[in-house]
Amino acid sequence: DGYFMVLARPDDQLEGTKILPKEVVLVLDTSGSMAGEKMDQARNALSFCLNQFNPQDRFNLVTFSTDVRALSDGKLLPATKENIAKALRAVETLEATGGTDIDGALRAALNNDFSPNADKAKLVIFLTDGRPSVGITDSNSILNDVAAGNKTSRARVFVFGVGTDVNTHLL
Numbered sequence: 001d002g003y004f005m006v007l008a009r010p011d012d013q014l015e016g017t018k019i020l021p022k023e024v025v026l027v028l029d030t031s032g033s034m035a036g037e038k039m040d041q042a043r044n045a046l047s048f049c050l051n052q053f054n055p056q057d058r059f060n061l062v063t064f065s066t067d068v069r070a071l072s073d074g075k076l077l078p079a080t081k082e083n084i085a086k087a088l089r090a091v092e093t094l095e096a097t098g099g100t101d102i103d104g105a106l107r108a109a110l111n112n113d114f115s116p117n118a119d120k121a122k123l124v125i126f127l128t129d130g131r132p133s134v135g136i137t138d139s140n141s142i143l144n145d146v147a148a149g150n151k152t153s154r155a156r157v158f159v160f161g162v163g164t165d166v167n168t169h170l171l
Contacts, residue, residue: 019054019056020119020120020121021054021056021057021058021119021120021121022053022054022057022058022059022120022121022122022123023057023058023059023076023112023114023115023120023121023122023123023155024049024053024057024058024059024060024121024123024124024125025059025060025061025062025076025109025110025112025123025124025125025155026046026049026050026059026060026061026062026125026127027062027063027064027105027106027108027109027124027125027126027127027128028042028046028061028062028063028064028091028094028127028128029042029063029064029065029100029102029105029127029128029129029162030063030064030065030094030095030096030097030098031064031065031066031096031097031098031099031100031131031133032065032096032097032098032099033096033100033129033131034096034128034129034162034163035096035097036096037163038096038129038162038163039094039095039096041162042127042162043091043092043094045127045160046061046091046127047088047091049125050084050087050088050091051084051088053079053084054079055078055079055080056079057078057079058076058077058078058079059076059077059079059083059087060072060075060076060077060109060112061087061090061091062105062108062109063090063094063105064100064101064102064104064105064108065096065097065098065099065100065101065134066098066099066100066101066134067098067101068101068104068105068108070108071086071087071090074108074111074112074113075112075113076112076113076114098134099133099134100128100131100132100133100134101132101134101135102128102130102132102135102136102142102170103132103135103136103137103141103142103145104134104135104136105126106124106126106142106145106146106149106157107145107149109124109126109155110124110146110149110150110153110155111149112153114152114153114154114155121156122153122154122155122156123155123156123157123158124155124156124157124158125158125160126157126158126159126160127160127162128159128160128161128162128166128171129161129162129163129165129166129167130159130161130166130167130168130170130171131165131167132167132170139167139169139170142170143170159171
């Protein structure tokens with residue numbers, strides 16, 4: 001009682017011109033707590049996402065542990081075959097090591113050059129186990145920083161907890 005499920009999908013024959021262009025920042029936790037199966041799952045998820053982009057889309061890849069790294073510093077890249085291949089190569093070489101700077105990673109993600117136009121989907125896809133250990137570690141402070149940093153871009157932030165020991169309070 002009180003629950004229902006809806007399964008829906010767009011038409012397979014949808015014209016490319018009717019698909020809303022996307023601006024996506026993929027953010028992946030590469031800290032030591034992500035070692036093993038978590039990292040494998042996250043790599044697979046990122047590879048899948050990268051292979052779904054359309055030519056009119058733009059994207060960036062941000063990885064973080066103790067330090068925050070971006071494929072392109074604050075600039076969303078056009079989803080060309082070359083840029084997607086560059087991102088896929090970067091994903092293949094990721095290793096889990098170091099601490100977890102969630103606040104820094106989310107600030108970097110929201111500091112991209114999102115379009116001010118409402119005709120584009122603006123997304124941040126965040127994959128982590130959610131255990132901050134470097135920089136700002138207080139959950140409320142992190143959430144306040146995300147809210148403040150997202151006032152201009154107004155991106156939708158989708159969080160995916162990886163593993164069975166995720167910080168559900170923060171995520």
